[in-house]
Amino acid sequence: MTSAALSTLMLASACGGDDGDDTNTGSAEPGEVSGSVTMWTYPVIADETEHRTFWDDTVEAFGEEYPNVDVTVEIFPWADRDQALSTAIAGNSAPDVVYLIPDQLPGYARNLEPLDDYLSDEAKADYVPNALEAATIDGQLMGAPILASAVTLSCNKAVFDDVGQSEYPETWDDLREMAPTFKDAGYYMFAYSGHVDQTLNLTFYPLLWQAGGDVFNEDGTEVTFNSEAGVEALTFLQEMVEGGYVPEDLLTGNPPIEQTKLAQGKVACQWHSEGKHLTDFWGEENIVVLPPLTNTEQVAYGTVGSLSMLASAEDKDAAGAWISFVTDAERAAEYDEASGFLPVKESTGSLYEGDPLLGEAEKYVDLTTVGPLHQSAREVMGVLAPEIQAVLIGEKEPQQALDDAAAAAQSVLR
Amino acid sequence: MVSVDTLPRTRRGVRGARWREARIALLFVLPCLLLFLAFRFGPAVAGSVLAFTDYTIGADTNWVGMENLRRLSEDPLFWRALRTTLTIAVLAVPLSILSSLGMALLVRRAFRGSKLFRSIFFLPVITSLVLAGIVFTWIFSESGPWSSVMGWFGLPDQSWLSDTTLVIPAIVVVAVWSRFGFGMLILLARLQDIPRELEEAALADGAGAWHRFRYIILPELYPALFFLGIIETTFTFQIFDTVYVMTGGGPANSSYVLVYQLYDQAFRYFDFGYASAIGLALFVMTFIVAMIQRMTLGRER
Structure with missing residues (x-):
């Protein structure tokens, strides 16, 4: 049983990825990665057109770097998203990448591919500790954080x-x-x-x-x-x-x-x-x-939104490259600013200095917790x-x- | 002159023709039958099998035998949900049938606008329960019209949805509202079949309205009423949308029904094995009630 999730969380180490290490794309040449990636996300940016445009632009930028990877981003409503996702997993029609919050992670952990090997060491080291901890289960990184919030x-x-x-x-x-x-x-x-x-x-x-x-x-x-x-x-x-x-x-x-x-x-x-x-x-x-x-x-x-890879993803290298690309500090900061969420990378610094709402919220991120990560x-x-x-x-x-x-x-x- | 052996041959001929007809009929219903087997019967059987496993997404499935059913029998929430579901059924089914009957009798005869009324009364049936639930949530809310009306009569004017006892009648009202149109339609169709002469003869014999209803109309309606009884019971046992939208099973689980528990177990906690066990219990229960109804109502016929 995995009831020891909380205790092992404390022992989080980067030695995850227990499978053969031939899939490490941190170093793979972009031109060599190929395949198709489907991502499900939700109205993180409330304005649908704006949200759509953000992803279209990101997919295009990604395509320039990874010409052989085909990315589809689908935006679904927040309501009943677990129902849709669990049904899709059960029916073998799950996406390759999905947006999840810590509250959801333990339930899907079995179906997720640990991301330790897909993110570069620099990228991992740049995360604020809170965010990294929120996406770690049994010592493995189950999602790449992209945004945070502080509900004070x-x-x-x-x-x-x-x-x-x-x-x-x-x-x-x-x-x-x-x-x-x-x-x-x-x-x-x-x-x-x-x-x-x-x-x-x-x-x-x-x-x-x-x-x-x-x-x-x-x-x-x-x-x-x-x-x-x-x-x-x-x-x-x-x-x-x-x-x-x-x-x-x-x-x-x-x-x-x-x-x-x-x-x-x-x-x-x-x-x-x-x-x-x-x-x-x-x-x-x-x-x-x-x-x-x-x-x-x-x-x-405070929540931490992250992108997770489903274990059923066919082109894991491609999905990993996409996650790594999207959660890159600069790009993630763009997404955070467009959606009104808080950054999760140390290098981003403050995004909302002087903003009466988000600037205040940003100050208290250290005082937040994502809640119990228990199955x-x-x-x-x-x-x-x-x-x-x-x-x-x-x-x-x-x-x-x-x-x-x-x-x-x-x-x-x- | 008819020879001795023509008779059986003719019979055989009739039987052959019947068989041919049956085959053609079967051919006509075949697409529907296949769809039914694939999308209704198949999943039902699969669901029943799941009830004996620990199926959840992404993990190995193990046969656990009666474990889920044992857990169910010891789950206080299941018994509470069962009690709530039965209470709703006991209140909603007779009320729904009575309203159907009343409405059907009202719009039975053609009069100016009778078609309009029939359509209006049928509207709730084709209205999305989720939409209706949202509207009724407002109607029953603290500052909604229902609470105001209750206040005029000196009855408790708080929100019915936040009271552990009154929440049940509130849900029953919505359930009846959403179903009586269907029952009305079924009964109306049956009423149109009753020969006018029967009633006219009774009228000539001096039978009053009540007697005509009691001795002529009602007996003719028994099969339809029996059908409605089963359909409405099945429907009420499966009540979910309204509860989901209006109360979320609350307050304090007082409107938590069986299908809600099934939904929670399957889609919130991903425990599909246990959810299937609840589904199985629901099926057995519906089946038993249908059998009882068949024995009592059916016999009267």
């Missing part, structure tokens, strides 16, 4: 102005203290997105981490979210919900965003999406991107999310709910 706290300046509050919250205690004033002025202190489709990485886990807890123990054999820290986190949430400081519309449901109190400007702060996503609703001038909240720790979720991470979320809902709608107490979820989680740990 963001608050609505218009709400703070209206309440007459000039300080922004930094800790849980700040939220507790400010909440009644905001409530009296007709606002909610923060939004909590508790629908089961929402990943806990963006909702409850940040609180758990801030309280000093974690989802799994070191070697991934047990869940630990029902620790004292977990209870503290859930109790804090419960207290805020029961006080009427958190809007009910997002607690268990997932209405279209424009119908939510959050989008309607009735909520002061939130941490389940990047500030930039709220520009259409709050107005760019009202979005204040803040550091991650602190309780005993200061930490937030059962999603199943654990599947049993934990409904229990959290039960607390938020007043059906259970935090300790009870977390213990129940832990018992259920223990039986799905593989």
